[in-house]
Amino acid sequence: MKFSRRSLITLVVLGVIAASLYYFFSTRGVTYIWHWEKIPEMLFYHGSKSPEDPTPRLHMGILMIGFMLTLKISIFSIFFAIIIGTIVGIARLSDEPVTRALSISYVELIRNTPLLVQIYIIYFFVGSLLRLSAFTAGTAALSIFAGAYVGEIVRAGIQSIHRGQMEAARSLGMSYAKAMRYVILPQAFKRIIPPLAGQFISLIKDSSLVSVIALADLMFQGQQAVARTYYAFEIYFTVAFLYLVMTASLSMATQYIERRLAISD
Amino acid sequence: MIRAVKVCKTFKTTDRREVKALVNFSTHIKKGEVVVIIGPSGSGKSTFLRCLNRLEEIDSGEIIIDGVRITEKKVDINKIREDIGMVFQLFNLFPHKTVLENVTLAQMIVRKRKKKEAVDTARDLLHKVGILEKENVYPSQLSGGQQQRVAIARALAMHPKIMMFDEATSALDPEMIGEVLDVMKKLAREGMTMVVVTHEMGFAREVSDRVIFMDAGQIVEEGTAEHFFTNPAHERTKVFLSQIL
Numbered sequence: 457m458k459f460s461r462r463s464l465i466t467l468v469v470l471g472v473i474a475a476s477l478y479y480f481f482s483t484r485g486v487t488y489i490w491h492w493e494k495i496p497e498m499l500f501y502h503g504s505k506s507p508e509d510p511t512p513r514l515h516m517g518i519l520m521i522g523f524m525l526t527l528k529i530s531i532f533s534i535f536f537a538i539i540i541g542t543i544v545g546i547a548r549l550s551d552e553p554v555t556r557a558l559s560i561s562y563v564e565l566i567r568n569t570p571l572l573v574q575i576y577i578i579y580f581f582v583g584s585l586l587r588l589s590a591f592t593a594g595t596a597a598l599s600i601f602a603g604a605y606v607g608e609i610v611r612a613g614i615q616s617i618h619r620g621q622m623e624a625a626r627s628l629g630m631s632y633a634k635a636m637r638y639v640i641l642p643q644a645f646k647r648i649i650p651p652l653a654g655q656f657i658s659l660i661k662d663s664s665l666v667s668v669i670a671l672a673d674l675m676f677q678g679q680q681a682v683a684r685t686y687y688a689f690e691i692y693f694t695v696a697f698l699y700l701v702m703t704a705s706l707s708m709a710t711q712y713i714e715r716r717l718a719i720s721d
Numbered sequence: 722m723i724r725a726v727k728v729c730k731t732f733k734t735t736d737r738r739e740v741k742a743l744v745n746f747s748t749h750i751k752k753g754e755v756v757v758i759i760g761p762s763g764s765g766k767s768t769f770l771r772c773l774n775r776l777e778e779i780d781s782g783e784i785i786i787d788g789v790r791i792t793e794k795k796v797d798i799n800k801i802r803e804d805i806g807m808v809f810q811l812f813n814l815f816p817h818k819t820v821l822e823n824v825t826l827a828q829m830i831v832r833k834r835k836k837k838e839a840v841d842t843a844r845d846l847l848h849k850v851g852i853l854e855k856e857n858v859y860p861s862q863l864s865g866g867q868q869q870r871v872a873i874a875r876a877l878a879m880h881p882k883i884m885m886f887d888e889a890t891s892a893l894d895p896e897m898i899g900e901v902l903d904v905m906k907k908l909a910r911e912g913m914t915m916v917v918v919t920h921e922m923g924f925a926r927e928v929s930d931r932v933i934f935m936d937a938g939q940i941v942e943e944g945t946a947e948h949f950f951t952n953p954a955h956e957r958t959k960v961f962l963s964q965i966l
Contacts, residue, residue, distance in 0.1 A: 623776055624813035624872075628827035628879060629803035638826060642817050642961050720859040 491687050495519075495694050498681055519691070522677030523698050528658045529595055529673060529700065536599035537659065541606025545637065548611045553602035559607065566604035572665055574601060579669040594666035602659045609651045613644035646717045657703045664699070675700055722883065722914050723750040730768055730938075742768040744938040745782070752785040755915045757925040757946070760935035761961055766918045769935075770885045773804045773916070774798075787882060803831060806876030810888040812868040813814035814875070820847065821856040825877045832879060839878075846874040850904050867868065873904055876911030884908065886917040920965050926950065934958050 504510050516524070547559035566574070575597040583593040617640050617646040625635035645652075665674035678695040682688045725759045730743040742765040750756050758766045771777040773784060774796050775791065782842075790803050792965040812929050814823050824843035828834045834842070847853040850870040860868055869889060876884060886905065890898045909915055919925070925932050926946040933943045934955075942949075942958050953959050 618811075618813075620809055620811055620813035622816065624807075624809060625777065625817070625827075626799075627774055627802055627805070627807040628875070629799050629831040630827060631799050634830055638830060639815055643815075646817065720819075721861060 490690065492690055494685065494687055495690055498691070498694070517655065518677045518681050519674065519694060521700065522672060522674035523702075525591075525672055526660070526663055526674040526699075527638075527702060529556055529591065529598065529650060529666065529671070530656075530663050532595045532601060533598035533659055533663065536595070536654050537602035537606050537656075541610050542641070544603060544607030545614060548607065549614060550649055563607055566601055571597070571601050573669065575665055575669060581663030590666075590669050590671045594663075594669060594671045597664070598663055600657060601662070602655060605655050606652065609648050609655060610644065612651075613648035614640055617643050629715045635668025649710055649714050649717070653707060657706055660702050660706065661699060722752040722754070722787060723748075723768070723916070724785040725749075725773075726770075726783050726785075728772060728784060729780045730765075730777060731780055732768075739948060740844070741938050743779070746938060747782075747883040748907065748933065748943075749859070750914065750916060752914055753912045754931065755909045755913075755929045757932045758918045758935060758939075759920060759922075759932060759961070759965075761854065764935045765938040766935050767887050768808070768938075770887050770916060770918055773883075773885060774802050776807075776905050799831070803879055804882045804885040806879060806881035808869070808876055808884070808886045808889045809874050812860070812865070812872045812892075812893050814861050814868055814872055817933065819857050819859055819905060820863070822850070823860065823871060824878050827875070828866065828878050843948070846877050847871070849877075849907075850874045851900070852888055864897060865893045866900045869893065869897075869901045871905055873901075873908075877908075883914045883916065886915065886919065888918050888920075890919065890921060922950070922962075922966060923948065934961065936961075 481693040496517075497521040500514060500520060501517050502512055502514050504512050505515060516567070544559050544562060547555045548563070550556050550559075570660065578597040578600070579588075579590065579593040582588065582596075583590075588596070621639055621643065622635055626632070630638070663673060664675035667673055667679065672680075674695055678691050681691050685691070725746055725748050728743050728746040729741075732740045732742055734740055741761075744765075746769060753809070758769065760766050768777060772779050773791075779792055782792070783790055786801065787804070789796060789801065791798065796873065815826065818826060821843055824846060825836070825839040828839040828842060829836060832839075843849070843854060844856070847856055850873055852867055852870050852874070855863060855867065855871075860871065863871065873889075889905070890901050893901065898921070902921060905915075905917070905924065905927050917924070917929070929946050931943060932946050934941045934947050934949070934953075934957075936957055942953065942955050949958070949962060953962060
């Protein structure tokens with residue numbers, strides 16, 4: 457890799473900032489004793505879990521268990537958000553006034569109320585009516601929330617495709633649904649990958665809010681670990697880093713997909 | 722083959738003015754006939770084409786194609802459109818599909834042909850329009866003339882009974898107009914029923930059976946291309962022809 461002069465300057469500036477921060481805290485007499493050595497066992501540890509199974513094995517630590525749950529809830533929510541968003545986006549452009557009004561109401565209702573409130577309502581009200589588990593309620597809340605934003609993105613994507621594409625597809629005898637599926641949506645999705653990626657990165661970070669309904673996600677497990685050990689700095693830095701791993705991987709994956717799809721440009 | 726009876730169509734502009742695109746427009750196009758429609762911009766020629774496959778809905782009157790009154794609400798318009806090929810001014814190829822996929826897509830999902838049959842048909846037609854060597858290329862890598870020839874092949878792949886051309890050469894660089902017109906001429910000589918909106922009078926003279934001159938949503942004058950070249954009757958026709966020739 458080649459470093460340009462500009463990236464060298466950036467590194468120098470960052471180094472200066474880091475050094476002055478270190479100087480600031482060390483002269484302030486912050487006498488915090490770091491316990492970074494306790495972190496690895498919160499990710500993975502080798503040992504036996506219970507007396508019934510004495511043979512030592514490699515187990516996931518508390519933070520890793522939380523990481524997996526956050527990953528799972530994010531993947532499920534992204535999947536459902538795409539489905540909800542596509543339906544809402546198409547409904548928003550319907551000729552049918554009732555369909556259009558429903559879609560607009562959904563988007564406005566969800567976008568203009570806090571996610572935290574929605575999570576409580578879905579968990580405590582809808583969840584107890586339908587006997588949903590915390591995981592189902594959390595996934596539902598996140599999907600419904602992100603679905604509203606994805607709906608607006610999909611709508612903008614569809615509208616950005618030239619009118620002639622729909623006309624060409626229809627003039628070949630395709631129904632509206634077929635034209636959407638084979639001609640309009642593939643082009644629209646390609647175009648909306650960057651805003652979708654942003655939306656899903658937000659979703660991964662927002663998923664930390666489900667810790668309030670006692671879902672043992674990464675944030676929840678982090679809080680538990682801090683309560684037990686008081687290593688707040690090390691644990692929250694690690695939690696932040698683990699979120700960063702997920703969001704950065706998503707960014708890189710979308711950039712890869714974007715490059716792959718660029719061949720027809 | 723095509724009969725239009727007293728067709729009226731009015732558009733509302735964004736500032737709520739009404740523009741009459743077609744006013745009691747009637748005509749009859751026979752099977753195998755090549756009809757060229759000329760006229761100043763805004764005279765309703767493109768609107769007429771778009772009404773024939775109901776990309777625009779007419780306000781009153783009726784259009785009968787191949788014995789079917791297509792302007793009735795209960796008609797399955799997708800079935801009608803399968804038999805009417807349309808070529809657009811801006812090509813409207815599907816940019817996310819290769820040339821070959823552009824020509825096979827509707828064959829497979831509308832005509833329900835097997836992939837192999839669709840590909841064979843597509844290759845035949847791409848050969849016919851002289852662009853077979855580009856079958857795996859995306860539309861953005863083709864010139865305008867090449868794109869328009871692919872668009873013609875895409876329409877022909879449905880084996881339509883009628884082909885409509887909506888200013889198919891107007892967006893092309895001058896040196897590419899010829900290659901597209903050649904394909905259209907070939908098609909006309911094979912006996913295809915064609916409705917062509919164009920300003921290419923050379924094309925009209927060479928292959929058309931009839932030329933219709935439209936202005937303000939009505940037929941001003943019609944006759945053979947020769948008639949228009951030698952003795953156009955109306956003043957408006959003469960003025961228009963002097964501008965385009």
